[in-house]
Amino acid sequence: MAPTQTYLDWNATAPLRSEAAAAMSAALVRCGNPSSVHRWGRAARRAVEQARSAVGTLLNAPPQGVIFVSGGTEANHLAILGSRRDRILVSAIEHDSVLRAIPEAEQIPVDHDGIVMLDKLDRLLAADQRPALVSVMFANNETGVLQPVAAVSAIARAHGALFHCDAVQAAGKLALDTDAIGADLISLSAHKLGGPPGIGALIVTDGLSLIPLLRGGGQESGRRAGTENLSGIAGFAAAAVAAADEIAVYDRVRTLREALEEGIVAIAPEAVVLGATVARLPNTSAIAMPGVAAETQVIAFDLDGVMVSAGAACSSGKVGPSHVLEAMGVGPDLAGSTIRVSLGWNSSEADVAHFLEVWTALYRRRRGSYARGRAA
Amino acid sequence: MSSVIAASSDRAEAHRANVMPIYLDNQSSTRLDPRVLEAMLPYFTEQFGNPHSTSHAYGRIAAEAIEQARHEVAALIHADPRELIFTSGATEANNLAIKGAAHFARLYPHGAQPRDHIVTLRTEHKCVLESCAQLEREGFGVTYLPVEPNGLVSLEALATAVNERTLLVSVMVAHNEIGVIQPLAEIGALCRSKGVLFHSDAAQAFGKIGLDVEAMQIDLLSISGHKVYGPKGIGMLYVRRRPRVRLLPLIDGGGQERGLRSGTLPTPLCVGIGRAATIAAAEMTGEGMRLRGLRDRLQTGLARRLPELRLNGDAERRLPGSLNFCFPGIEAIKLIEACPGIAISTGSACTSANVEPSYVLRAIGLSDEDANSGIRIGLGRFTTSAEVDFAVEALAAAAAQLKAGVAEQADRPI
Numbered sequence: 001m002a003p004t005q006t007y008l009d010w011n012a013t014a015p016l017r018s019e020a021a022a023a024m025s026a027a028l029v030r031c032g033n034p035s036s037v038h039r040w041g042r043a044a045r046r047a048v049e050q051a052r053s054a055v056g057t058l059l060n061a062p063p064q065g066v067i068f069v070s071g072g073t074e075a076n077h078l079a080i081l082g083s084r085r086d087r088i089l090v091s092a093i094e095h096d097s098v099l100r101a102i103p104e105a106e107q108i109p110v111d112h113d114g115i116v117m118l119d120k121l122d123r124l125l126a127a128d129q130r131p132a133l134v135s136v137m138f139a140n141n142e143t144g145v146l147q148p149v150a151a152v153s154a155i156a157r158a159h160g161a162l163f164h165c166d167a168v169q170a171a172g173k174l175a176l177d178t179d180a181i182g183a184d185l186i187s188l189s190a191h192k193l194g195g196p197p198g199i200g201a202l203i204v205t206d207g208l209s210l211i212p213l214l215r216g217g218g219q220e221s222g223r224r225a226g227t228e229n230l231s232g233i234a235g236f237a238a239a240a241v242a243a244a245d246e247i248a249v250y251d252r253v254r255t256l257r258e259a260l261e262e263g264i265v266a267i268a269p270e271a272v273v274l275g276a277t278v279a280r281l282p283n284t285s286a287i288a289m290p291g292v293a294a295e296t297q298v299i300a301f302d303l304d305g306v307m308v309s310a311g312a313a314c315s316s317g318k319v320g321p322s323h324v325l326e327a328m329g330v331g332p333d334l335a336g337s338t339i340r341v342s343l344g345w346n347s348s349e350a351d352v353a354h355f356l357e358v359w360t361a362l363y364r365r366r367r368g369s370y371a372r373g374r375a376a
Numbered sequence: 377m378s379s380v381i382a383a384s385s386d387r388a389e390a391h392r393a394n395v396m397p398i399y400l401d402n403q404s405s406t407r408l409d410p411r412v413l414e415a416m417l418p419y420f421t422e423q424f425g426n427p428h429s430t431s432h433a434y435g436r437i438a439a440e441a442i443e444q445a446r447h448e449v450a451a452l453i454h455a456d457p458r459e460l461i462f463t464s465g466a467t468e469a470n471n472l473a474i475k476g477a478a479h480f481a482r483l484y485p486h487g488a489q490p491r492d493h494i495v496t497l498r499t500e501h502k503c504v505l506e507s508c509a510q511l512e513r514e515g516f517g518v519t520y521l522p523v524e525p526n527g528l529v530s531l532e533a534l535a536t537a538v539n540e541r542t543l544l545v546s547v548m549v550a551h552n553e554i555g556v557i558q559p560l561a562e563i564g565a566l567c568r569s570k571g572v573l574f575h576s577d578a579a580q581a582f583g584k585i586g587l588d589v590e591a592m593q594i595d596l597l598s599i600s601g602h603k604v605y606g607p608k609g610i611g612m613l614y615v616r617r618r619p620r621v622r623l624l625p626l627i628d629g630g631g632q633e634r635g636l637r638s639g640t641l642p643t644p645l646c647v648g649i650g651r652a653a654t655i656a657a658a659e660m661t662g663e664g665m666r667l668r669g670l671r672d673r674l675q676t677g678l679a680r681r682l683p684e685l686r687l688n689g690d691a692e693r694r695l696p697g698s699l700n701f702c703f704p705g706i707e708a709i710k711l712i713e714a715c716p717g718i719a720i721s722t723g724s725a726c727t728s729a730n731v732e733p734s735y736v737l738r739a740i741g742l743s744d745e746d747a748n749s750g751i752r753i754g755l756g757r758f759t760t761s762a763e764v765d766f767a768v769e770a771l772a773a774a775a776a777q778l779k780a781g782v783a784e785q786a787d788r789p790i
Contacts, residue, residue, distance in 0.1 A: 009429055009434075012425075012428075012435070013424060013640065015421070016420050021421060024420065029413070031399055031405055031408070032399075032404075032405060032719075033405040036404050036719070038401060038720065038721065039396060039397050039716070040397065040401070040719050041404070043396075070464035070468070072640075073629045073640070074464070074627050074639060077626070077627050077628070077629075095629065096628075096629045096630050096638070097627075097638055099629075100631075101628060101629070191426075191640065196420060196642065197641070197642035197643060197644070197645075198641075198645050199609065199642075213471075213626060213627070214464075214468050214503070214626070215506035215507055215510055216470070216471070216507075217502050217724070225467045225502075226465045226466075226503070227405065227602060227608055228608065229608045230609075231608065232608070299431070302431060307425075307431075307432035307434055307435075308431075309432070
């Protein structure tokens, strides 16, 4: 019999919410291009505009600021490349889709907890007065560590710089507010909050003009060409509404995550939870089992039906240290033995128990072989 | 059989009762085939894993489904699956092909001459023209070739336009407004002989007519999902491996799609375009014959009622389901308004809200007035003969009424 499947890789992607599935089933069977002026087209256009409002509402943003794109990666590119600033400053722990948008961007270091160093940001901005954009994520995808975005916003503003915030991991897990974040540009991804993959949004402050990445038919007010992904947009909107309604479920998720981390520390005092003492997303744990390679752990978990990852999903096929842990000053040994466990709204105590059971068995096995190795 | 026809005429009757208009705008988008939807559904729900999370089962199942889809699309154009990358649609594929090739050539110059010139047609889709316009602003040279009155490119003119600095020729397979099919194999041979890349936008043609990237010597081919009864939000770009075509990505990050297009792949949409391709592979020939029959029925039906009707674009070399007519003396927008029971358009959906006459119809030599009388009709997989008959009636009646109105106005003393 196949082992129980326990999905603890919610930061890679979340299952589709039933509300999103229902909205998409309706949208998928309708034809019509939202740019067409006939009735099929107008109905499609109405659906897109309703969805735009719903997605904006998740962050208390006005609908006209919401640009639908193909996902978080494109949103980050459009924000960074589209704003056409002379200087781009990014935190050292940003997602690859930010770091690789402009490889020559200046990096803002983070401290040992993975929090962006505000004094460094201030000095970097003060040193050069050219128009700048600062990109700092709301919450890190590997550690869940939250960034002081309001402070980043204040510093950026003081220097006349734009602020872009990648809120892909935070949206739907924490209540977010555009004004409180204070960002000019915010990236969102649907599939991280229970919407479908292939759709995301960039939320843009009124009056900020963007150079489009994709040119053509002039959709999205000329800011993003291409026929709108109607079912994706409908699913995104329904998921955004459901996520906002059910945001309180993450209190329960936080409790589960705490139980998971406490369980590990009780078994193995030398285990390390990265960023444990600072504010984090309620669902994410970056856990090191010293002496056991993350790849080994992930394979062992996979064999026992527990799905976790050794870092970001996009790079999980690659071997190499995480740039996030490296930026935090985590040594290569510890970084190389860190896995990411991420929970979601459907996670249960049984999931945590399954994880702890497999983690403990692996830990005991490895400690045994480690002890035998030393004895020999 | 008769019950099918009865059902169809019931359907036409229902449309007459103003439920939703009969959909004859299959160039702008097509209805998702129920078989495609069925293939997609499991990957929305049970199999929701991130296909790049290959360290666990859910991720691997998604990744396998995506590779299967890549094979299915590759088979339809005679490509190697490794030559196909997923994008968010044909607009992105066209932007990536043109800007990606140009930016790579500028960053990594090769040979004595800079390759900084692009040749395309005045009638290309906006996303090709706009990508070229952006490159012009960046210092590239672009030649926008005129077309013949039948909408086809002149091979002589193309040969003359290509010079030693030309990097790429972009000519679409089949036109979104007038439906004409360009001489791809000849263009491919010309480009290959001159060492120039050949990009073709196959958004309208993929799955409707046979395409062979080898025989046609195509280097870059853009594909759309929702034009071929697949989902919106997904497309592909074929990028030749031998001889290798190099591009710079537009969207970088996690390094998916061989570094050419980052971002989590939408598994259900990828599965959808794959299924759409396999259905097209199996049914393209029969469907093409059926659509040609319906197209002829519509054309002859209309011509009988409106002798002054003129077909835009070559009469023979055209997509099976695609028609574009001038109704001389009648404003297209008024004709459309007078036919609420059918969904048709004046041209490209992207520009259909414009009041300007179609740049495509202008480019094939139509006057502003004639271009303003142009109507595009797109028949598709789910179009029935009853719907075609209804459309003929509706259009002919509305045109006659409008003409009478125009005549009446002209007769009226000022």
